[in-house]
Structure formats: structure tokens, C-alpha cells
Amino acid sequence: MSTPTLAAPEQRAMDLLRFATAGSVDDGKSTLIGRLLYDTKSLFTDQLAAVEAVSAARGDEYTNLALLTDGLRAEREQGITIDVAYRYFATPRRKFIIADTPGHIQYTRNMVTGASTADLALILVDARKGLVEQSRRHAFLCSLLRVPHLVLCVNKMDLVDWSQEVYERIADEFTAFAAKLEAPDLSVIPISALKGDNIATRSENMPWYEGPSLLHHLERVHIASDRNLVDVRFPVQYVIRPQSTTVTDYRGYAGQVASGVLKPGDEVMVLPSGFTSRIAAIDTADGPVAEAFPPMSVTVRLEDEIDISRGDLICRPNNAPAVAQDIEAMVCWMDETKPLRVGGKYSLKHTTRSVRAVVRDLHYRLDVNSLHRDEEAGELKLNEIGRLRLRTTAPLLADEYRRNRTTGGFILVDEASNRTVAAGMIVEAS
Amino acid sequence: MPPAYRVSHLAALEAESIFVMREVVAELERPVLLFSGGKDSIVMLRLAEKAFAPARIPFPVMHVDTGHNFPEVLKYRDRRVAELGLQLVVASVPEAIESGLVVEPGDGMRNRIQTPVLLDAVEKYRFDALFGGARRDEEKARAKERVFSFRDEFGQWDPKNQRPELWSLYNGRHHAGESIRVFPLSNWTELDVWHYIQQERLDLPSIYYAHERQVLSRDGMLYAVNEFIQPRGAEQPFTAKVRYRTVGDASCTAAVESAADTVEKVIDEVAATRITERGATRGDDRVSEAAMEDRKREGYF
Numbered sequence: 001m002s003t004p005t006l007a008a009p010e011q012r013a014m015d016l017l018r019f020a021t022a023g024s025v026d027d028g029k030s031t032l033i034g035r036l037l038y039d040t041k042s043l044f045t046d047q048l049a050a051v052e053a054v055s056a057a058r059g060d061e062y063t064n065l066a067l068l069t070d071g072l073r074a075e076r077e078q079g080i081t082i083d084v085a086y087r088y089f090a091t092p093r094r095k096f097i098i099a100d101t102p103g104h105i106q107y108t109r110n111m112v113t114g115a116s117t118a119d120l121a122l123i124l125v126d127a128r129k130g131l132v133e134q135s136r137r138h139a140f141l142c143s144l145l146r147v148p149h150l151v152l153c154v155n156k157m158d159l160v161d162w163s164q165e166v167y168e169r170i171a172d173e174f175t176a177f178a179a180k181l182e183a184p185d186l187s188v189i190p191i192s193a194l195k196g197d198n199i200a201t202r203s204e205n206m207p208w209y210e211g212p213s214l215l216h217h218l219e220r221v222h223i224a225s226d227r228n229l230v231d232v233r234f235p236v237q238y239v240i241r242p243q244s245t246t247v248t249d250y251r252g253y254a255g256q257v258a259s260g261v262l263k264p265g266d267e268v269m270v271l272p273s274g275f276t277s278r279i280a281a282i283d284t285a286d287g288p289v290a291e292a293f294p295p296m297s298v299t300v301r302l303e304d305e306i307d308i309s310r311g312d313l314i315c316r317p318n319n320a321p322a323v324a325q326d327i328e329a330m331v332c333w334m335d336e337t338k339p340l341r342v343g344g345k346y347s348l349k350h351t352t353r354s355v356r357a358v359v360r361d362l363h364y365r366l367d368v369n370s371l372h373r374d375e376e377a378g379e380l381k382l383n384e385i386g387r388l389r390l391r392t393t394a395p396l397l398a399d400e401y402r403r404n405r406t407t408g409g410f411i412l413v414d415e416a417s418n419r420t421v422a423a424g425m426i427v428e429a430s
Numbered sequence: 431m432p433p434a435y436r437v438s439h440l441a442a443l444e445a446e447s448i449f450v451m452r453e454v455v456a457e458l459e460r461p462v463l464l465f466s467g468g469k470d471s472i473v474m475l476r477l478a479e480k481a482f483a484p485a486r487i488p489f490p491v492m493h494v495d496t497g498h499n500f501p502e503v504l505k506y507r508d509r510r511v512a513e514l515g516l517q518l519v520v521a522s523v524p525e526a527i528e529s530g531l532v533v534e535p536g537d538g539m540r541n542r543i544q545t546p547v548l549l550d551a552v553e554k555y556r557f558d559a560l561f562g563g564a565r566r567d568e569e570k571a572r573a574k575e576r577v578f579s580f581r582d583e584f585g586q587w588d589p590k591n592q593r594p595e596l597w598s599l600y601n602g603r604h605h606a607g608e609s610i611r612v613f614p615l616s617n618w619t620e621l622d623v624w625h626y627i628q629q630e631r632l633d634l635p636s637i638y639y640a641h642e643r644q645v646l647s648r649d650g651m652l653y654a655v656n657e658f659i660q661p662r663g664a665e666q667p668f669t670a671k672v673r674y675r676t677v678g679d680a681s682c683t684a685a686v687e688s689a690a691d692t693v694e695k696v697i698d699e700v701a702a703t704r705i706t707e708r709g710a711t712r713g714d715d716r717v718s719e720a721a722m723e724d725r726k727r728e729g730y731f
Contacts, residue, residue: 016439046709083592085573086566088619095439097617109594116596229435238452242485250484256449256598261435285480293435297448297481310456334594349599352456411599418580418603420593 014090017223020099020114020147022138023124028155032124032193033087033100036215039200042089084114093219108141108368108383109334112423115145116409119223122151122214127160127190130170136177137368143181144330144385144425146405148226150178150186153214157206158192164208185221189214227294231399232260232268233321233407234292234314235351240299252283252299253308258351258406260316262292262300269317270308271397276317277304311353313397313407321399321407324429327357327390330366330401333380335414335421340380340388346421350396350410357412361389387427401425440625447474447614448481449598450577454559454612455481455488457602461559461612462519465491465511467503467635468677470563470615472510473623476630477614478561479514490517492557494548496540497524498658498680506635521551538658539682545729549585552609559602559610567619568708571723577616583607585729620675620707621700628693640673640691651684651711675700675707684711 023029037043087098099114101107115121121142125135135152142150152174160166171188178186189198190209197203200215212220237255262268266279282292283299292298300314315321333340340359348357365377365386373387380386401408412422437445454461463478465471478487493507511518523540526532531550532543552560566573576592578600593601602610615623627634644655646665653659655667658681672685673696690696722730 014439015436016442041704044706044709045704046706083574083589085570086617087573088567088617090439090619090621095619095622113594113596117598224436227435237449238456240482240485244485247484254452254481256445283483285483293437295437295442295445297445297452299483347603349601352453406597409597409599411596411601413601413603418601418605420596420601423594423596 014093014095015223016095016097017120017218017221018097018099018118019120019122019218020101020111020118020142021122021124022101022111022114022142023134027124027126028193029100029124032122032153032155032191032199033098035193035196035199036098037087037089039196039215040089040091084110091215091219096218108137108332108385111138111141112145112332112334115142115147116405116423118145118147119226120149120151120218120221121147122153124153124155125170125174127154127156127163127166127170130166131173131177133369135174139174139178139181139183140368140371143178143183144332146184146402146425148184148223149221150183151214151217152186152188153193154188154190155193157190157197157203158195162190162197162203162205164206167206167209187211187217187221189217228259228404229261229293230259231319231321231404232262232266232314232316233258233399233404234260234262234300235353235397235407236308236310236312236314237352238310239308250301251305252301253314254297254299255314255352256297257292257294259294259404262298262314263290264288267317268302268314269320270302270306271313271315271320272323272395273306273308273312275304275306277302277306279303311351313351315397321397321404322429323395324398325392325395326360326430327392327396327398327424327426328428329388329390329410329424329426330385331380331388331412331422331424332385333382333422335419336382337417337419338414339382340386340412340422342378345415346412347415348390348392348396348410348412348424350398351407353394353396355396356393356415357390359388360391363387363389390424396426396429398426398429400427400429440622440629443618443622444477444480444626446598446617447477450600450612450614451478451481451561453600454561454602454610457600458559458610460555460557461489461561462555462557463487463489463491463561464563465493465507465518466563466677467493467507467510468563469623469627469634469638470565472632472634473618473626473630474561474563474614475510475514476626476632486515489561490519492519492521492551492560494521494544494551495523496544496679496681497522498540500635500637500674500677500680502637503635503677506633519551519555521547523547526550539679541679541682542725542728542730544679545585545725549729552585553607557609558604559612561612561614563615564613565615565618565620565623566613568706569722571726575613575616575726577613578602579611579613580604581609581611581729585609587611587726587729589723589727621697624693624697624700628697635677637674637677637685639696640671640688642669643672643685644668645670645672645685652687653684654680656680674711676711686711 101110101114167190191198240252364373399407410424645652673688
């Protein structure tokens with residue numbers, strides 16, 4: 001075998017964009033995903049052949065691309081999508097991970113899951129129907145989860161004669177709604193997923209549209225500055241202490257940089273103890289590095305011997321998160337077996353720290369369609385969202401979720417069943 | 431923003447996988463890494479090396495040995511385990527057939543009977559976390575799998591009742607006897623794996639690169655003629671230049687025609703291919719539309 005050399009530079013320079021798609025089969029979401037995969041040559045002939053065979057056997061009039069993403073037996077039998085499916089494709093500029101979230105069943109839970117890691121969310125509407133309740137709900141959940149980029153695809157433009165007027169009416173209405181949501185960067189693109197218009201290339205049927213095709217937008221949307229490079233937050237994941245005769249006295253704090261930039265020589269503070277030290281070195285298996293920033297996984301060594309363990313957090317003395325046991329948060333309840341109730345006790349996982357938490361107060365339940373706050377609500381059921389106050393057994397090292405998605409997010413776990421029952425976003429910690 | 435803060439997709443995937451492995455070691459008591467000598471498990475082992483350096487990998491590796499092996503792969507397995515100073519646990523299918531735990535299927539395909547053998551070893555060694563090299567791009571049931579995938583005391587996967595997985599907050603909690611399958615390569619594609627093999631200069635078993643071999647054509651796939659696969663009926667063995675895209679049980683893993691004898695050429699080939707790796711090489715996936723889902727429910731990887 002010859003000695004490997006570096007791959008073609010264009011492949012090496014690719015970055016990664018994670019996006020979530022929201023919508024139902026009726027909106028053409030599966031067709032759109034199928035089209036993106038097809039146009040980027042990411043759809044394999046044996047996958048396509050399998051889908052064609054199943055479609056034909058079921059008597060579908062056209063090849064049902066939804067079968068590509070509906071992988072489970074029950075989904076195929078019932079013609080529904082149960083769960084988040086992950087899909088992958090790449091262009092020479094970027095690698096993409098799609099979290100494909102279903103529209104109907106357990107909708108909020110799946111959308112929240114898919115959106116939690118997304119850089120961008122893609123919402124589909126049918127041009128004939130315009131905005132529906134579901135489109136507003138999608139937009140709200142994206143803003144709740146702080147997905148930095150939002151793309152509204154006005155689909156099925158072929159069925160409205162490529163009408164600029166129809167497109168503009170929907171775009172204006174959505175833009176006005178999004179403005180109320182502190183929505184992030186928003187783009188609106190008229191497409192026909194079925195015909196391929198404005199998917200990989202600009203449509204010739206809509207010369208009035210001057211923006212980019214969807215793929216062009218996905219390839220170029222600027223995501224690097226979405227990362228927080230200001231607030232140094234390094235949750236300690238694991239302490240590396242080799243039991244070895246060749247490597248002695250090594251004590252490194254392993255973790256993934258949540259935000260900020262760390263450099264050797266920086267003065268740092270360790271929470272919750274509050275002790276300060278300086279970074280002696282930042283190690284990786286490939287050697288020490290001069291800087292560490294998100295999403296690097298590294299091992300930090302400090303100049304002083306301080307007692308540090310998993311769940312502690314390294315930050316800067318003049319820029320620290322709250323050390324807090326009273327947590328105000330928005331919570332999305334995800335368990336169908338029992339509701340969240342005031343007084344309920346749960347295990348809470350936040351960064352690399354696990355504590356116990358009790359629900360002290362449920363301020364209100366939010367209607368995700370009207371955004372109405374029901375202050376009389378006594379519990380949260382599956383897919384319901386509410387604002388609560390929690391008290392934890394030990395402090396969290398927490399930021400507001402709007403400032404930091406890693407140090408601001410948590411999950412609740414039922415202590416008896418061990419199920420993940422809620423996603424939480426910290427509003428205020430004290 | 432200075433270009434120095436750029437992170438390539440491969441570096442981002444590596445950082446994510448390392449994070450996942452450290453979470454497991456920090457939160458679970460008895461992890462084990464499934465190591466077959468296949469390319470995905472080789473990449474996984476490299477990630478484990480990196481996650482805990484300069485310390486040694488803090489868990490053993492396990493090979494579910496069907497007895498239908500490619501000799502090159504077994505040799506590779508033993509060499510790598512020795513280099514890294516790892517403990518190797520072999521869960522042996524032939525021994526399980528001998529002891530009556532499983533029965534040799536009539537068609538000689540041992541894929542399905544691997545599962546009880548795996549579960550038996552998990553119980554015996556009380557492993558509570560099993561690292562597997564499965565990727566979501568491989569197969570449609572796997573596309574719905576979590577990174578931390580909960581298994582009950584029978585090792586079963588319940589696809590309709592999976593724990594939601596938010597941010598990078600993985601839930602590894604379980605009761606005694608239950609376990610978590612962990613897939614650090616969930617978000618990698620076949621091409622990512624090959625780019626990483628190239629970047630890390632990882633040595634692979636030679637059968638991953640094009641070589642001349644006696645093969646026969648069966649069900650539209652090329653199988654090596656060996657002690658497990660012999661010509662039947664009108665099948666005529668012939669010599670072809672082939673390589674393996676996946677390495678599994680030697681009785682049901684097919685080769686593909688290829689001239690790619692270096693990592694660069696394999697990358698070019700994988701980038702241009704229009705057939706998935708399992709579709710091209712695995713007889714066991716052809717049983718039905720949901721063959722993989724059914725096996726996974728029983729506890730297969």
C-alpha cells in the first residue's frame with residue numbers, strides 16, 4: 001500500500017451544517033429531502049430500487065420518496081413517520097446532517113429534539129394553502145430552541161402558476177409573524193420540490209425571484225459566527241490520570257469546549273470551588289494546541305493542583321456563569337406515561353453534571369398555537385410547554401439558554417423508569 | 431472571524447465521537463468496545479485511543495466470532511489488540527453451537543445466531559455499555575437509532591419507545607441487567623470513515639484493497655470461494671480483481687469488483703459509487719425490507 005497523502009483540499013475544507021426539517025408529508029417534505037439527496041447524488045440506486053419496488057407493490061401512483069426516510073416496519077405499514085430520522089449528504093463545500101422530524105405524531109417532542117442541535121431549520125408550506133397553524137408552531141419551536149437560521153420554503157409553486165403574488169403574500173405574512181418571535185436570520189425561498197425548481201439550481205419558471213436556490217443557500221449560509229467565542233465555558237467531562245510508569249504525574253481535564261477560546265497561560269477559574277489557576281497546556285492525542293474553541297474535544301492541564309472532578313466547569317474569573325440552585329426555565333414535556341406536576345422530583349442532567357431537582361412552581365402552560373399563557377395549569381402533558389421554577393440539590397453552573405445553548409440546556413430524567421422526560425431551557429439562574 | 435477558528439467536518443465528527451466515548455466511561459461502569467477488525471471498529475478504536483491519551487484505553491474489546499473468518503482480519507485483530515495492550519474477550523459462536531446455546535441454521539448463515547452469543551457474553555461479563563461501529567447512513571432502521579440506545583434485560587431494542595436525545599446530553603441511566611448500546615460513529619458516512627482512515631494513516635486488513643481472488647457469482651453478488659462457500663449447481667468460480675467494502679461473516683459478506691488498491695483510490699471509488707455498502711455486500715440484509723430492524727429488535731447491532 002502506498003503512503004497516504006492528503007485528500008483533495010476541497011474535501012478537507014468542508015465544514016458541517018446540521019439542519020432540521022419540519023412539515024408533514026402533505027407539504028412535500030419527503031419529496032424535498034429526496035430531491036436534495038438525488039440532486040447531490042447522495043441517493044443510492046439500491047435505495048431507490050427498494051423504494052420503487054415497495055411503492056409499486058403498494059399501488060402508489062408515483063415513487064413515494066417518503067419511504068426513503070420511513071425506515072421502521074410500523075411506519076411503512078401505517079404510512080406515518082414515528083421518529084426523527086437522520087440523513088446525510090455532502091457537496092464539495094459542506095457536509096450536511098438532516099434531522100428529519102415528522103409532522104403529525106408526537107410532533108413537538110420530535111421537533112424539539114431535532115432542533116436542539118440544528119444550525120438551521122427548514123420549514124415548508126404548501127403555496128396553495130399558505131401559512132397554517134403548523135407553520136407558526138414550527139417557527140415558534142425554532143425560536144424557543146434558538147436555532148440561528150430559519151428558511152421558509154414555499155413549496156408547490158408549480159401548482160400556483162409560479163405566482164409571484166402568492167409567494168409574496170406568504171413571505172410577508174411569515175416575516176411579520178417571525179418578527180414577533182425574536183426569530184433569527186430568516187430566508188424565504190419559492191420552490192417546487194417535485195420539479196426541482198430552486199432546489200439545486202435557480203428556477204427558470206420564476207425569473208422574478210432574485211435570491212439563491214435552496215442548496216446554494218444551505219451551502220453558503222454563514223454559521224461560523226453562530227458559535228459563542230466570547231464566554232469561556234469548559235465543562236469537565238473526565239479526569240485523565242494515566243496509571244503508567246512511562247507517563248507520571250499527568251493530570252488532565254478532558255472535555256469539549258462549549259464556548260469561548262482557551263489558550264495556555266490564560267487565567268482561569270474553576271467552578272463551583274472558585275479556585276483560580278492558569279492553563280499550563282491544552283493537549284490532544286495529536287499533540288498540544290495553541291488554542292481550543294468549540295466544538296473541539298481537548299484535555300486541559302492547569303499550573304496548580306486543584307481538586308477538580310467531572311461536572312466542574314472551567315471559565316474566566318471575570319466572565320463566569322451563575323452558580324445556582326434556583327432555576328427558571330422553559331420546559332417541553334416529552335413523556336406520554338405521566339405528566340409533570342409541581343412537587344415532582346427528577347434527575348437533572350446539565351452539561352456534564354447530574355443533580356436532583358424538584359419542581360417548585362409551574363408559572364404557566366404555553367399554547368404553542370396562540371402563544372396564550374394558561375396560568376391556571378397544574379401539570380404539563382406530553383408535548384406541552386411551560387415555564388417553571390426548579391430547585392436543585394447542588395448548584396448548576398448555568399447560563400441563560402439564549403446566550404449559550406450548551407450551558408443553558410438540560411434534560412429531566414424520571415428516577416424510576418430512567419426515561420428522558422423533558423427538555424429544559426434556562427431563562428434565569430440564581 | 432480569523433480562519434484559525436474553522437473546524438473541518440472531519441474534525442467536528444472526531445470531537446463529537448470523542449465526547450461520546452468520554453461520557454460513557456464517566457457515567458457507565460463496565461463498557462466494552464465491539465471490535466471485529468472491520469474498518470468502522472478500527473476507526474472507533476483510534477477514537478478511543480485519542481479520547482483517553484496519554485492514558486490507555488480504559489475498557490476491553492470484544493469480538494463476536496462466528497467461526498467464519500477472513501484469516502487476514504483475525505491476524506489484524508490480534509496484532510492491534512497486542513499493540514494497544516488491550517484485553518480481548520472472544521464470544522465464540524462455534525463454542526455456543528457446541529454447548530447447545532444456539533443451533534446452526536440450515537443455510538449455514540450464522541449472522542442471526544450471533545445475537546444470543548453476544549447477549550450471553552454481555553451477561554457473563556456484566557457489560558453495561560457496548561460501543562458499536564454502526565452508522566446511521568448504513569441502513570434505514572439505523573437512521574432512527576440513538577447515539578445512546580437503551581436495551582432492556584433481554585437486549586431488545588424498542589424503536590417506537592426510544593429516549594429523546596437532546597443537545598449532547600446523553601442519558602445512560604439503566605437498571606441492573608439492562609444496558610446501553612453506544613454508537614460513536616452515528617453521524618459518519620462511509621466516505622467520512624475512509625477520509626479518516628487516510629488522515630490518520632490507519633492500517634487496515636488487506637482485503638479492503640483490491641486484490642485477485644477466486645470468486646463465484648451468487649444472487650448477483652461476488653463471493654470468495656473458501657471453506658464456507660463452494661460452487662453450487664452451475665456456478666463457475668473465476669478469478670477477479672475485488673475488494674471488500676464491509677467485513678463481516680465470511681459466509682455472507684460479498685466482495686465488489688474493484689481496482690482500488692490504495693486509500694486514495696478507494697476514496698475516489700466510494701465517492702463515485704451509486705450503491706450502498708450493505709446493499710452491495712451483505713446477503714443477510716436481503717431477507718426482507720425490515721431485515722435489519724428485526725435483527726436489531728432481538729439485540730443485534
